[in-house]
Amino acid sequence: VAIYSMLIHGLCKAQKIDDACKFFEQMKEKGCRPNVVTYTALIGGLGKARRLADAVLYYEEMQDQGCTPNVVTYSTLIDGMGRAGEVEKACKLFGEMKSRGCCPNVYTYTSLIRVLFKAGRVDLAWEAFNEMKCRNQVPNVFTYNVVIDGLLKVKRFQDALHVCQEMCRTDSRPDQVTYNTLISGLGKAGHLYEAQELFHQMKEKGPSPNAITYAAMIDMLGKAEHVNEAVNFFVEMKIKGFMPDVVCYSSLIDMFGKVGQLLEAKRCFEEMRKQGCKRNVVVYNCILDALGKAGYVDEVALTFKEMQQEGFVPDVFSFNVVIDAYCNAGDLKEAQKLFEEMKEKGCYPDLITYSTLIKGLAEVGRMAEAARLFEEMEATYHA
RNA sequence: GAAAAUCUAUUCCA
Numbered sequence: 001v002a003i004y005s006m007l008i009h010g011l012c013k014a015q016k017i018d019d020a021c022k023f024f025e026q027m028k029e030k031g032c033r034p035n036v037v038t039y040t041a042l043i044g045g046l047g048k049a050r051r052l053a054d055a056v057l058y059y060e061e062m063q064d065q066g067c068t069p070n071v072v073t074y075s076t077l078i079d080g081m082g083r084a085g086e087v088e089k090a091c092k093l094f095g096e097m098k099s100r101g102c103c104p105n106v107y108t109y110t111s112l113i114r115v116l117f118k119a120g121r122v123d124l125a126w127e128a129f130n131e132m133k134c135r136n137q138v139p140n141v142f143t144y145n146v147v148i149d150g151l152l153k154v155k156r157f158q159d160a161l162h163v164c165q166e167m168c169r170t171d172s173r174p175d176q177v178t179y180n181t182l183i184s185g186l187g188k189a190g191h192l193y194e195a196q197e198l199f200h201q202m203k204e205k206g207p208s209p210n211a212i213t214y215a216a217m218i219d220m221l222g223k224a225e226h227v228n229e230a231v232n233f234f235v236e237m238k239i240k241g242f243m244p245d246v247v248c249y250s251s252l253i254d255m256f257g258k259v260g261q262l263l264e265a266k267r268c269f270e271e272m273r274k275q276g277c278k279r280n281v282v283v284y285n286c287i288l289d290a291l292g293k294a295g296y297v298d299e300v301a302l303t304f305k306e307m308q309q310e311g312f313v314p315d316v317f318s319f320n321v322v323i324d325a326y327c328n329a330g331d332l333k334e335a336q337k338l339f340e341e342m343k344e345k346g347c348y349p350d351l352i353t354y355s356t357l358i359k360g361l362a363e364v365g366r367m368a369e370a371a372r373l374f375e376e377m378e379a380t381y382h383a
Numbered sequence: 384g385a386a387a388a389u390c391u392a393u394u395c396c397a
Contacts, residue, residue, distance in 0.1 A: 001384085002384045003384075004384090005384050005385065006384045006385090007384095008384095008385090009384070009385060012385095035385095036385080037384060037385045038384090038385080039385085040385045040386070041384080041385045041386090042385090043385090043386095044385070044386060047386095070385095071386085072385055072386045073385085073386080074386090075386050075387070076385075076386045076387090077386095078386095078387095079386070079387060105386095106387085107386055107387055108386090108387090109387095110387050110389080111386080111387055114387075114389075140387095141389080142387055142388075142389050143387090143389085144389090145388095145389040145390070146387080146389055148389095148390095149389070149390065175389095176390085177388085177389055177390050178389090178390085179390085180389095180390040180391070181389075181390045181391095182390090183390085183391090184390065184391060185390090187391095211391090212390060212391050213390090213391085214391090215390095215391040215392080216390075216391045217391090218391085218392095219391060219392065220391090222392095245391090245392095246392080247391055247392045248391075248392080249392085250391095250392035250393065251391075251392050251393095252392095253392090253393090254392065254393060257393095280392095281393085282392055282393050283392080283393080284393090285392095285393040285394070286392075286393050287393095288393090288394090289393065289394065292394095315393095316394080317393055317394050318393090318394085319394085320393095320394040320395070321393075321394050321395095322394095323394090323395095324394070324395065327395095350394095351395085352394055352395045352396090353394090353395080354395090355395045355396065356394080356395045356396090357395090358395090359395065359396075360395095
């Protein structure tokens, strides 16, 4: 059983979740009874793959088999529920485990807090954070980082600061992630100066900046349109030996697009290939937007085709960007074609898709069609 | 032999 569990865990880690499931079924056929570790490994793998329904099935199956979930199982499943956006279910499970006499540990609380913050239930998250301390579950670096990130994202800077101070008094001293969290949180709130201060602090007394720190700085400066500074950080990070990843390139391309430096955006996009940095849908969306905003619809069309040829499946963002480009070029026909295409492909238009197309129709005076689309939108999103 | 991977990127309008 231990060997099977190990293998299943390995398959899950390697994102080969279907193989893990198959393997799991095989082991049962061969008469080897999975234990709580096996089930938990599989539930964890399914949760990370956002396959909550299957995870829950196995959770039920294990109980039918007389295998009792333990604190690891509960924590794992709460995390999976969070990834699937099922806050209520996560809370319910948390209550259930307690009533069954299973004591939540640091992992459980950290997962729960993260789930609650992500769902915008800040007060409940805060409550859980206090509850864990009352129950003598000592928050660790992960817990603190999750709490600080959650507070910053809802702009509760004072509270975040207090948590930082509390953290400094414990054994869980702030690490790179803590600093990165603070830098990006402050950056998003427009506190560039404070973020830069923190960056210098990192350089002077550690923990030293890593690739993500640089990426966060570059993104922040890019959004503030401080192009030269962003580029300086980009150069510096490469000198320090950090390979910019696809996220970092996306920030740069987006920045160049927004400030109208299309050539630079394209250069970055090409540089990625030379550096062997793999592209993804997001970075394609960035370059599509840059091209579109500069008015190069033909290149948008070419690049849109290229991304699909390379095996990327356009998402709502991609369609919205491309539809916007066509609308701004006055080519409503093509925009509407894409609108239909996305529906056919199972990529459902969202509110942004509708407003983009409505705006496009209105701008060329096709008010009746715009109104009709508006009704369609209301019908879809008000039901 | 099982659990948090915690932090960085993209679309309309404002």
